[in-house]
Amino acid sequence: QVQLVESGGGLVQPGGSLRLSCTTSGSIFGGYVMGWYRQAPGKQRELVASIASGGMTNYVDSVKGRFTISRDVAKNAVFLQMNSLKVEDTAVYYCKITILPAREYWGKGTLVTVSS
Numbered sequence: 001q002v003q004l005v006e007s008g009g010g011l012v013q014p015g016g017s018l019r020l021s022c023t024t025s026g027s028i029f030g031g032y033v034m035g036w037y038r039q040a041p042g043k044q045r046e047l048v049a050s051i052a053s054g055g056m057t058n059y060v061d062s063v064k065g066r067f068t069i070s071r072d073v074a075k076n077a078v079f080l081q082m083n084s085l086k087v088e089d090t091a092v093y094y095c096k097i098t099i100l101p102a103r104e105y106w107g108k109g110t111l112v113t114v115s116s
Contacts, residue, residue, distance in 0.1 A: 002026035002105040004095045009110030012085055016114070020080040022095030022107060031100040034078040036069060038091035038112075045094070049080060063089075085114045 008020040020036065035050035049059045049069040057069055068081040078095060095107040 002028060002097060002099070002103075004097060004105055004107035006093065006095045006107045006110040009093060009112045011113045011115065013116050014085060014087055014114055016085050017081070017083045018085065018112060020082065020093055020095075020110060020112075022078045022080075024076040024097060028076055028097070028099060033098045033100070034071065035096050035098075036078070036080045037094045037096060038089075039094070039109075040088075040091040043091075048093070051078060082112070085112075087114050090114045 003025045004022055006020060006022050008018060010018060012018050031053045033050055033052045036048045037045050038048050039045040047060060048063055049057065049067055051057045051069045051071055059067060066082065066084045069078065071078045090113050092109040092111050094109045096104060098104050
């Protein structure tokens with residue numbers, strides 16, 4: 001079993017920054033992909049950014065140039081630096097790990113509210 005715990009959410013004004021953290025516990029062997037997803041009220045959950053065990057990253061178009069995903073390999077942790085936040089970034093942000101080929105584990109989420 002793998003447990004994920006997100007932290008770092010909160011209330012921020014438009015244009016501000018937040019850094020989300022996701023720490024993992026449990027055994028992770030082999031290839032994996034860690035990702036940040038978000039779900040806004042009334043909308044489907046969407047992938048925001050992901051990073052593979054080989055280091056390749058991927059971003060949804062709406063956050064490119066503003067968000068950066070990174071990781072601490074030794075700690076099996078992943079981070080999401082969010083800059084230039086917009087009201088439309090308001091959502092619950094979830095961390096997910098997919099241990100290849102297809103074992104998935106989710107965190108419980110952390111709320112990000114962007115409002116003046």
